[in-house]
Amino acid sequence: MRGRFSAFWRRRRLARHALADADWDAVCARLPLVAGLDAATLARLRETATLFLAAKTVAPAAGFTLDQRQRIEIAIGAALPVLELGLGAYRWFHGVIVYPDAFLAPREEFDEAGVVHTGHEEVAGESWDAGPMLLSWRDVEDSREIEDGYHVVIHECAHKLDLGDGDMNGVPDLGGSGISGAEWQAVMSAAWEAMQDEEDACGDLPIDDYALHSPEEFFAVLSEHFFTVPAYLEQTLPEAFALLARFYRFDPRRGV
Numbered sequence: 001m002r003g004r005f006s007a008f009w010r011r012r013r014l015a016r017h018a019l020a021d022a023d024w025d026a027v028c029a030r031l032p033l034v035a036g037l038d039a040a041t042l043a044r045l046r047e048t049a050t051l052f053l054a055a056k057t058v059a060p061a062a063g064f065t066l067d068q069r070q071r072i073e074i075a076i077g078a079a080l081p082v083l084e085l086g087l088g089a090y091r092w093f094h095g096v097i098v099y100p101d102a103f104l105a106p107r108e109e110f111d112e113a114g115v116v117h118t119g120h121e122e123v124a125g126e127s128w129d130a131g132p133m134l135l136s137w138r139d140v141e142d143s144r145e146i147e148d149g150y151h152v153v154i155h156e157c158a159h160k161l162d163l164g165d166g167d168m169n170g171v172p173d174l175g176g177s178g179i180s181g182a183e184w185q186a187v188m189s190a191a192w193e194a195m196q197d198e199e200d201a202c203g204d205l206p207i208d209d210y211a212l213h214s215p216e217e218f219f220a221v222l223s224e225h226f227f228t229v230p231a232y233l234e235q236t237l238p239e240a241f242a243l244l245a246r247f248y249r250f251d252p253r254r255g256v
């Protein structure tokens with residue numbers, strides 16, 4: 001019975017918050033990210049993006065303004081990673097705050113004497129453990145050209161998924177994926193070491209080198225590459241690509 005009722009509420013929500021065709025089409029036209037998706041996947045993406053905007057507040061900050069098409073563009077980036085996982089995977093946050101450009105995020109650091117120092121760091125996006133997602137609109141725009149594997153919305157959404165098991169540690173909630181914690185650690189550690197070796201040998205990385213900042217950034221950066229340059233990630237780190245395909249239950253290779 002639950003399924004019948006939730007299907008009813010889902011349809012009602014979709015109808016009440018329906019996106020205008022003109023807005024949806026205009027946003028999709030500027031996003032190579034969705035260009036190769038088949039019609040059925042695109043329809044599910046539209047539903048998920050609609051429900052995302054119905055459930056989350058997407059609000060501007062710092063004197064910025066946002067129109068519906070900008071909100072839809074953010075919602076598409078957020079919807080793609082959870083097409084199969086469902087929006088319940090984002091239950092840890094309720095809002096997205098959008099700055100016009102890179103913004104200053106507060107930072108606290110302890111020095112060797114244990115004294116706390118407060119400061120700020122300029123960032124393109126930020127996901128606090130129990131708080132909203134913060135985004136720079138300029139970086140959302142910079143994410144349109146996906147060839148370089150950069151996508152700030154997918155990156156921050158991966159951090160939110162990482163929190164699914166209660167900890168931001170590079171391991172998302174693996175429930176239902178058939179992947180054990182041990183398997184996840186083994187594949188991701190091997191990929192990390194391969195990239196570390198590459199950096200030691202060449203001084204350069206075939207992926208965004210921010211990945212090696214920490215295990216959580218490794219998962220977030222690999223997730224960006226997974227959805228934006230899937231064939232390249234598969235070629236570079238095939239086991240990590242296969243693991244992410246099982247986790248996201250999605251094959252992002254466009255036109256395959």
Ligand SMILES: [Zn+2]
Pocket residue numbers: 155159216217220
């Ligand atoms: Zn990050």
